[in-house]
Amino acid sequence: MKEEIVKFRRKMYERGLIGELGGNLSLRDGKKIYISPSSVPVSRFSDKDVAEISLDGRILWGKPSIEYRMHLEIYRRTGFNGIVHTHSIYATTMACLENVLYPRDVEGEVYLGDEIPVIPYRPPGSEELAESVAKEIERSGSKAVLLEDHGVVTVGENLEEAFILAEILERVARVAYLCALYEG
Numbered sequence: 001m002k003e004e005i006v007k008f009r010r011k012m013y014e015r016g017l018i019g020e021l022g023g024n025l026s027l028r029d030g031k032k033i034y035i036s037p038s039s040v041p042v043s044r045f046s047d048k049d050v051a052e053i054s055l056d057g058r059i060l061w062g063k064p065s066i067e068y069r070m071h072l073e074i075y076r077r078t079g080f081n082g083i084v085h086t087h088s089i090y091a092t093t094m095a096c097l098e099n100v101l102y103p104r105d106v107e108g109e110v111y112l113g114d115e116i117p118v119i120p121y122r123p124p125g126s127e128e129l130a131e132s133v134a135k136e137i138e139r140s141g142s143k144a145v146l147l148e149d150h151g152v153v154t155v156g157e158n159l160e161e162a163f164i165l166a167e168i169l170e171r172v173a174r175v176a177y178l179c180a181l182y183e184g
């Protein structure tokens with residue numbers, strides 16, 4: 001399980017979805033979750049750095065990402081087993097500019113639906129952010145949401161699906177941005 005976190009954090013970095021720091025990811029395994037740590041750069045990140053938290057919020061190992069409350073709340077409210085959070089450039093840009101992101105291309109519509117909600121700004125790491133993101137995913141059933149002025153959250157049946165959707169969302173946001181630029 002910890003190797004999965006290491007593998008997909010590296011992939012996120014290789015695909016340009018995150019920098020050395022920033023963003024986080026987790027997966028659920030029964031009554032606990034594995035989550036990436038706070039403040040460990042990708043280039044010296046190993047499975048020993050992956051934190052473990054019980055679903056009721058006790059930190060069992062390591063130093064989890066400051067967004068661990070958001071991950072826990074999503075798992076408590078939904079049946080998803082993998083979560084990815086990034087600050088990828090185009091998706092974050094659209095999260096600064098729009099109240100809803102409408103995919104312009106067919107790939108976006110097929111995988112992410114007709115509209116991707118943008119959740120109003122809440123401070124990073126806060127209970128308010130955790131609640132508003134988890135409630136919106138529960139309410140809308142959307143596997144991808146944007147966080148105003150902040151970034152992206154995608155969820156999946158497993159970590160691989162959440163990662164793939166984060167990559168698709170970045171492409172969709174890029175296409176939507178370029179279309180808007182062209183149309184003026």
Ligand SMILES: [Zn+2]
Pocket residue numbers: 023085086087124150151
């Ligand atoms: Zn963030």
